[in-house]
Amino acid sequence: MKGKTAILEGSRAVAEAVRACRPDVISVYPITPQTHILEDLARFVSSGKLKSQFVRADSEFSAASIVYGASAAGARAYTASASQGLLLMNEVIYAMASTRLPVVLTAVNRAISAPITIQPDHQDTMSLRDTGALQIHVESMQEAYDAHVQSFRIAEDPDVQLPLMVCMDGWVISHSYEPVTVFPDEAVAEFAGSFTPVQKLDPSNPLTYGAYADQDVLMEYRYAMMIAQEKAKDKIRSVTKEYREVFGNFDGDLLDTHCTEEAEVVLVAMGSMVSTIRAAVDELRSEGRKVGLIKVRTFRPFPRDEIIAACGKAPVVAVLDKSLSVNSGGILATEVKSAFYGGSSQPVIVPFIAGLGGKEVNRRVIKEIVDIASRAAEKQGAQETVWMGLDRSFFS
Numbered sequence: 001m002k003g004k005t006a007i008l009e010g011s012r013a014v015a016e017a018v019r020a021c022r023p024d025v026i027s028v029y030p031i032t033p034q035t036h037i038l039e040d041l042a043r044f045v046s047s048g049k050l051k052s053q054f055v056r057a058d059s060e061f062s063a064a065s066i067v068y069g070a071s072a073a074g075a076r077a078y079t080a081s082a083s084q085g086l087l088l089m090n091e092v093i094y095a096m097a098s099t100r101l102p103v104v105l106t107a108v109n110r111a112i113s114a115p116i117t118i119q120p121d122h123q124d125t126m127s128l129r130d131t132g133a134l135q136i137h138v139e140s141m142q143e144a145y146d147a148h149v150q151s152f153r154i155a156e157d158p159d160v161q162l163p164l165m166v167c168m169d170g171w172v173i174s175h176s177y178e179p180v181t182v183f184p185d186e187a188v189a190e191f192a193g194s195f196t197p198v199q200k201l202d203p204s205n206p207l208t209y210g211a212y213a214d215q216d217v218l219m220e221y222r223y224a225m226m227i228a229q230e231k232a233k234d235k236i237r238s239v240t241k242e243y244r245e246v247f248g249n250f251d252g253d254l255l256d257t258h259c260t261e262e263a264e265v266v267l268v269a270m271g272s273m274v275s276t277i278r279a280a281v282d283e284l285r286s287e288g289r290k291v292g293l294i295k296v297r298t299f300r301p302f303p304r305d306e307i308i309a310a311c312g313k314a315p316v317v318a319v320l321d322k323s324l325s326v327n328s329g330g331i332l333a334t335e336v337k338s339a340f341y342g343g344s345s346q347p348v349i350v351p352f353i354a355g356l357g358g359k360e361v362n363r364r365v366i367k368e369i370v371d372i373a374s375r376a377a378e379k380q381g382a383q384e385t386v387w388m389g390l391d392r393s394f395f396s
Contacts, residue, residue, distance in 0.1 A: 004182055009176070011108075018104075020183075021189065025066070029059055031060065034080045064105075083112055083170075086107055093105075096131075099209045107125045120172055120322075122321075122331075123356075134298070135299040139271065142179075144166065145180055145182065152192045167299075232301050260292035263291055269295065318349075320352050320354045333351035348377055350383045352372075
């Protein structure tokens, strides 16, 4: 299908996708760098381009609670947040997932205080990784648009029914401009479909959300979320396949690979720095280096089997993290290590902290990572986490 390509800010691309999906309720509380998305949606509502109930909340906790209630009443619901705001929503997102409410939420990645900063990293969304919400991490403005068009179909599927967070790096994606192809409203609305809740609050058929649960059923609720996350894998695959067939410009799945066949070093990463890594990989390959790239698109559900298959027989896997589990290391690296644990294929896995707190990750840094990882191939066993760009004079 032919769309219209224009130079758009990343936030505007997201707002266009959300508008065309026609949410019934949008609840907002502004926090940098998410604000432009909700500003654009507010303009769409006030101008009549979007017929949604637009609710201004007094905090992120309230904004999440409002869309929680809206979804429970059978409405398609949407919100967005970032950084400390996501942490303030944390309690409600746990409740959304446990009560199986498919709210779509844009998470514009920004570092967590203190010290206070507006630099982008993944600490905020990684802190919510155990809520039960799905997480799709995007690389570009176009992918942010495409992922939001797909998100309502995925979250609202009767076999899934989980909140879905589309995660996009602050500033780098949210406030930058590049060509984005936007598709006709009617085509997007048809693709997104309408929300048909499996159950909802209805005076004629009373039920309770989030009732008290004791030891006889609480484990079962958690297990049900596990099953729903696994079922979401097939739903994500089918929706992305259909999106390609209808709109023709989307390559995403649970993960994307680049030059991983016969690679001796495979780099694994998420988000906007994937573009830089891909460019560095191409340069290295032109020099005869056997390097490949895996972009993890869905952090939840985590594509364990797909990562193992994509790594093939690579002797070394280097994982780049923009988040940290204190006293443990990079969070993505921990997941990748877990995927390989106990399997027949056991590459040397080298964890890197790169881009935390907005630290620059350029092609020179990527090439240095590849060199460090290549030397690690000679060492078996657990590898120390390598902190790229760390100023050790800070501690002297």
